[in-house]
Amino acid sequence: MSHKTPTILIAGAALALSTPALAGQSDETRAAITGLLDTYETALNAQDTDTIIRLYAEDGVFMPQHSSAQVGTAALQAAYLGVFEAITLNVDFAIDEIVSLSDQWAFARTHSLGTVTINATGESAPEGNNELFLFHRDADGAWKIARYIFSTTNPPRS
Template structure:
């Protein structure tokens, strides 16, 4: 990996850590100010305030313990990159305390802002079969 790819991979590890700590503020620091979060089965959250509200809601509902694996990083311009990842682990439904397997495929668009790589767009979909 080149230096930009290594830096982007490190941001993804910071994102993984923030998810596993249910830390919305740590997540927000990784997004651009106009970032977009596009979770499966939910409308897009656009802009830092909406993204913060979305992650706050996620962390109230579930607790994640996941590991990300980078499948590919493609720098498509000087300040833009596309990243494809896979994640797996467990999710605890906070209302019931029930743990279940968690596995997703993810697509990130990164933008370099003032020398720092940030998440500009993020979407994911499960690769697990539907839950009953």
């Protein structure tokens, strides 16, 4: 038996003893983030910019495909208003994973499917994306979207 074995056993025992507490935190985190994502989906489909902005941290960043990053509340509001002026979405999000990185940080990987309507023409088309959300817990303990990026899963339109 090497001298490292007792250290490894102690570390393993400490991890095993701490697992229920981490699992409980993970369940709370998962439930809170799932609720936040459900609210985001509903607000996105309803073009509810005010609700969407409340889901973001004050320094939140929205990184839409083919666009510059939008940083902070004013830029987020302008970006979403612009999106909703151009298109109407009817999408459903599916959560692929939620990972707690610490007590203050977590991420979710999602994908969405549905339709997009071009408001100027009324033309509708399939909509599909892969999304990555980074969440931060604020001082009040509420999870907020800190960073959000997506990319389409649809082939290029001709």
